[in-house]
Amino acid sequence: MPDRIFLSSPHMSDEGYEREYVKEAFDTNWIAPLGENVNQFEKELAAKVGSKAAAALSSGTAAIHLALKAAGVGEGDIVFCPTLTFAATANPIIYQNAIPVFIDSDYKTWNMCPDALEEAFEKYPNVKAVIVVHLYGLSADLDRIVEICKRHNVALIEDAAESLGTYYKGKHTGTFGEYGIFSFNGNKIITTSGGGMLVSDNEEKVAKVRFWATQSRDQARHYQHSELGFNYRMSNVVAGIGRGQLKVLDQRVEKKKYIFNFYKKELGSLEGIEFMPVNEWDKPNFWLSCITLNGQVRPIDVIEALERENIESRPIWKPMHMQPFFKKHDFVGTNVSEKLFENGVCLPSDTKMADSDLERVVETIKGLWLK
Numbered sequence: 214m215p216d217r218i219f220l221s222s223p224h225m226s227d228e229g230y231e232r233e234y235v236k237e238a239f240d241t242n243w244i245a246p247l248g249e250n251v252n253q254f255e256k257e258l259a260a261k262v263g264s265k266a267a268a269a270l271s272s273g274t275a276a277i278h279l280a281l282k283a284a285g286v287g288e289g290d291i292v293f294c295p296t297l298t299f300a301a302t303a304n305p306i307i308y309q310n311a312i313p314v315f316i317d318s319d320y321k322t323w324n325m326c327p328d329a330l331e332e333a334f335e336k337y338p339n340v341k342a343v344i345v346v347h348l349y350g351l352s353a354d355l356d357r358i359v360e361i362c363k364r365h366n367v368a369l370i371e372d373a374a375e376s377l378g379t380y381y382k383g384k385h386t387g388t389f390g391e392y393g394i395f396s397f398n399g400n401k402i403i404t405t406s407g408g409g410m411l412v413s414d415n416e417e418k419v420a421k422v423r424f425w426a427t428q429s430r431d432q433a434r435h436y437q438h439s440e441l442g443f444n445y446r447m448s449n450v451v452a453g454i455g456r457g458q459l460k461v462l463d464q465r466v467e468k469k470k471y472i473f474n475f476y477k478k479e480l481g482s483l484e485g486i487e488f489m490p491v492n493e494w495d496k497p498n499f500w501l502s503c504i505t506l507n508g509q510v511r512p513i514d515v516i517e518a519l520e521r522e523n524i525e526s527r528p529i530w531k532p533m534h535m536q537p538f539f540k541k542h543d544f545v546g547t548n549v550s551e552k553l554f555e556n557g558v559c560l561p562s563d564t565k566m567a568d569s570d571l572e573r574v575v576e577t578i579k580g581l582w583l584k
C-alpha cells in the first residue's frame with residue numbers, strides 16, 4: 214500500500230517554532246496554569262485577525278458556548294444557526310438550554326442564505342443571537358448578514374473555526390460580529406492538538422469570558438463564586454504550540470490555495486464537476502478543497518476509489534436539520550444544503566502533500582471518467 218494521504222492533518226513548522234515555545238514552558242516549569250504562552254498567543258492571534266481582545270480556551274466548541282453566554286443567550290431563547298455545518302456549531306445552543314432554528318445555505322456561498330435569514334426573522338421576531346459559519350474557509354455573504362442582524366438589533370457570532378486566514382473584503386473573518394471564534398483542533402489549518410479562541414472588540418466581555426472559563430473565581434483569597442463557572446482555559450503548553458503554528462499560517466494558506474488550483478486545473482473540465490464557489494469579495498484560506506458532482510460519477514464512487522488507493526476524502530457536512538438529534542427543531546429554507554450534502558465531496562487538502570501525492574489523487578479521480 215502507498216502511504217496514506219489525509220484530508221487535513223497536523224503540520225508542525227519546519228523551523229521548529231512550536232518546540233521552542235513549548236521548551237520555554239518546560240524549562241521554567243510553567244506548563245500550567247496559564248502563563249506567558251497563553252497571554253502572548255492571545256495577543257498575537259488578536260493582532261493577526263485585527264481584533265481588540267482574545268481569550269484562549271480549551272476548544273472552539275467552548276468558545277462558541279461562552280460567546281452565546283456573553284451574548285446573553287439563555288433558557289428558551291431562539292438562536293439562528295446554519296444547517297450546513299459541523300455539529301459543534303449547534304451543540305452549545307443546547308448547552309445553554311436555548312432553541313436552534315436552522316437556516317439553509319445558498320449556492321453562491323454554500324453558507325447561510327441571507328434571504329432565508331430574512332424569512333426566519335419574519336417567522337421568529339424574538340431572536341437572541343445569530344451564528345454564521347464560514348465553511349471550508351469560504352466567507353459567508355457578510356455585508357448582507359451583518360446588515361440584517363443590525364436592523365433587527367441581534368448579536369452576530371461568527372464561527373470562524375474553519376476560516377482562520379480568510380479575509381472578506383480585506384478584513385479577517387471572525388471580526389465582523391460581536392464575537393468570533395477559532396478552533397485549533399487537529400484537522401484545522403493550524404492546530405495546537407486541541408484548543409480554541411474567542412475574539413471580540415469588547416474587552417470587558419472578553420475579560421468576562423476568561424473569568425467564566427476559570428470557574429468564575431471571584432477576587433478573594435478564599436474560593437468564592439457568585440456565578441456558574443467552567444473549566445475552559447487553554448494550557449500554557451498548548452498555547453506554545455499555537456504561537457509557533459501562527460507563524461506559519463500564511464504559508465499554510467498559500468499551500469492550501471496551491472492544492473485547490475492544482476485540482477481545479479486538473480479536474481475542472483471533467484463532466485459534472487463543479488468547484489466550491491470563490492466570490493469576488495473573498496480571499497479564502499482554502500482549508501478544504503471541495504467539489505460537487507452533478508453527473509454520472511457520484512460522490513460515493515470518488516470516495517471509494519480514493520479509499521482503495523489509501524487516500525482519505527469525505528462527504529460535505531450532513532445538515533443539522535437532517536440529524537436525528539436536531540431534526541425536531543425548525544428549519545427555514547429549501548433544499549440547497551441537502552443537495553450540497555448529496556453531491557459534495559471534500560478532497561484531500563493536507564499541506565504536507567507533494568506534487569506526486571496530488572497526482573495520485575487526480576489520476577485516481579480521472580480514472581472514474583474513463584470507464
Ligand SMILES: *Cc1c(COP(=O)(O)O)cnc(C)c1O
Pocket residue numbers: 271272273274275298299301302346372374375395396397398407408409
Ligand atoms: C472544528 C469546528 C468547530 C469546533 O472546534 P473544536 O475546537 O473541535 O471544538 C466548530 N465549528 C466548526 C464549523 C468546525 O469545523
